[in-house]
Amino acid sequence: MLGRLATWMRLIGCDIAYFPNIDDELLIKLAIKEQRLILTRDTHLIKRRNAKNNHYYIESDDYKLQLKQVIEHFKIDPYKDILTRCLRCNIEITTVDKNAIKEEVPLYVYETQDGFEKCPSCGRIYWDATHKEHMLKQLRLIVDG
Ligand SMILES: [Zn+2]
Numbered sequence: 001m002l003g004r005l006a007t008w009m010r011l012i013g014c015d016i017a018y019f020p021n022i023d024d025e026l027l028i029k030l031a032i033k034e035q036r037l038i039l040t041r042d043t044h045l046i047k048r049r050n051a052k053n054n055h056y057y058i059e060s061d062d063y064k065l066q067l068k069q070v071i072e073h074f075k076i077d078p079y080k081d082i083l084t085r086c087l088r089c090n091i092e093i094t095t096v097d098k099n100a101i102k103e104e105v106p107l108y109v110y111e112t113q114d115g116f117e118k119c120p121s122c123g124r125i126y127w128d129a130t131h132k133e134h135m136l137k138q139l140r141l142i143v144d145g
Pocket residue numbers: 086087088089090119120121122123124
């Protein structure tokens with residue numbers, strides 16, 4: 001139920017592990033092992049012994065309000081690390097030379113874009129297209145709206 005929040009947080013560069021269907025015990029164990037704070041809307045989960053002091057409760061079921069709540073609570077600058085992380089793998093993407101990825105992107109993209117980044121894990125290539133502008137506009141509405 002926090003899938004869109006997880007994606008948006010990765011978009012703004014936060015290190016987010018996301019498990020939509022994980023057993024509570026396992027989730028709590030993983031959080032402790034990886035020293036992560038649990039963001040959840042699950043009122044049963046937060047009452048469990050090892051989650052009690054290691055969670056942050058998300059109030060709304062609207063991802064825009066969720067994102068706003070998290071950004072404000074943790075005092076995150078949402079523009080600082082925007083688009084620096086692979087949305088699938090949650091690891092930092094690296095800038096790649098345009099010529100190196102010529103065969104991997106559509107010709108139109110290659111011809112019209114200049115900045116490319118690649119995920120070292122899954123190989124997905126990211127570029128600044130119009131969706132970035134759209135995303136920034138949406139982010140501003142969420143943060144300031
Ligand atoms: Zn990836």
